Amino acid sequence: MPIPSREEMYSALEERHGTELQKKLDSASVAVCGLGGLGSNIAIALARAGVGYLHIIDFDRVDISNLNRQQYFPEQLGEPKSEAMKDTLERLAPYCHIKADNIKLSEDNIPALLSDADIIVEAFDKADQKAMLVNCVLENMPDKYLVSGSGMAGIAPSNIITTKRITKRFYLCGDGVSDVDDGMGLVSSRVLICAGHQAHAVIRIIAGEFDI
Template sequence: MKVGIAGVGGIGSNVAFNLVRAGWRELKLVDMDRIESSNLNRQFYFADQLGRYKTEALRENLLRIEPSAEIESLVLQLDESNIISSFVDCGVIVEGFDNVTTKKMLVESFAERNVPVISACGIAGFALSEVGRRRIGNCEIVGDFTTDFNEAELYCPKIQVIAAMMADRVLQRIREQR
């Protein structure tokens, strides 16, 4: 089963990293951004990849971990006209956007399609004690549900914990569907 990852920044790149390290081999990476120096403190990219498309660099990084993985990378701005078709071949979708409007669009687009969506909410700041999970319909949300990146700094340890929890939920949802 292919796992779709919509947005491969701090959350998406680290969920992908965790999935491949856990043995998952089928991913579809979708994003339109390029790597910036400000990404390097929390995203699975390297300084020599600055300026490259995130999907292409992440695919390369993941294949270094597992050369036999089947990783599709799309440089694409997701919107209402292409979001469903972009993930039609995926059994689980990870939401990794930093834009509330795009997050909402993805979750709502798959709400009635019986495709699990694993999302994040409240990834900023230091506090790990409040990180938890909630399930609403086909969507599972991981985070502290309050600390927005507009209100606090983004730090690698918290993002890594949330991404690992999201990867765990992806793997559990895959097991449930088998």
């Protein structure tokens, strides 16, 4: 069966979200940095919502240990995550413009690589990488909105995962406490909840709803 036309898919989203919001989503540009448990789920949520432009970035490859919480298929094992996720997103949202980079972000390349995004999503696994991206964006790209994740490990109650507005353009999602090295590690359901918070924060920013 042929896929629906762009007009048909846009109309279906517009019916759900309303004309004004869907127009804003279609015009938005979001960079998702890291395509693991957080980033793969965030990217899928944003693509399904009708965000018009997604820039997805990761330097890693799909490993069997990823399959418990990350949005990859067993047949994608060994593929670069950026390419595997691009394939999945193109199936889910064929009219979303997706740019995929298989590259490791650093203080040197972040300003140029992320310059095309209205909103930057930090979705790394490691604390030092998270801090590096957040600090680099806050110091060098003050006009960008930034949504970061911190604390989603283990099986603690889901309701302690929250979204907080730290500064005018910086939002932080998670419990702010749990760490992957402190106990059970990352469980799919709790990672998904935090990813949902980040994706929803992005959608609210696009909608012009800044008080989260």
